[in-house]
Amino acid sequence: MWKEFIRNLSDEYEFQEPANEKEIIEAEEQLGVRLPDDLRKLLKESNGILGEYRISLIWDIKRIVQDNLSFRNSSDFKELYMPFDCLLFFADAGNGDQFAYTILNGMISKDDIYVWNHEDDSRTWVTSSLKWFIDGWSSGQISI
Numbered sequence: 001m002w003k004e005f006i007r008n009l010s011d012e013y014e015f016q017e018p019a020n021e022k023e024i025i026e027a028e029e030q031l032g033v034r035l036p037d038d039l040r041k042l043l044k045e046s047n048g049i050l051g052e053y054r055i056s057l058i059w060d061i062k063r064i065v066q067d068n069l070s071f072r073n074s075s076d077f078k079e080l081y082m083p084f085d086c087l088l089f090f091a092d093a094g095n096g097d098q099f100a101y102t103i104l105n106g107m108i109s110k111d112d113i114y115v116w117n118h119e120d121d122s123r124t125w126v127t128s129s130l131k132w133f134i135d136g137w138s139s140g141q142i143s144i
Contacts, residue, residue, distance in 0.1 A: 001045070005134075006049065009135060012051060013049050013050065014051075014054070015045070015046035016046050016049070018043070019044060019060070021044075024040055031064075031088065033088060033103050033106060034108065038131065039058075042058060042130065048061075055094055056091060056092070058090060059089075059091055064089070086102060087100040087102060088100055088102075089116070095118075096119070098115070098118070099126065100115075100123075102114060111130065112126075113132075115144050
């Protein structure tokens, strides 16, 4: 489903080997939150998606874990920014800004996507789902 949808947007995207259920469960345990169903399904089709110049459209599961834990545990970030434990980053804009789901009471209960601005620490709603994020970011309808 996801590969077909993304291929219809552009033939420039490069798909990776699928993540397996064990990798996803391990990532969820490390992050302390269940990944949203759409993101889980996408990762099971392609563990990350690369675009032009091999820049990630969607991070692979390893980067999702590493970057989220890094943001949450950085002592420097704790002094500069609001806490990151309420966000689950899964992609970036290439300029330092990050795209994320929100975590509330230990769960991701909405499909909404937000962007975290690295310059002013704002967290701004972008779109209502992963599908609309991919479509909008690919087409330039979403810009930051």
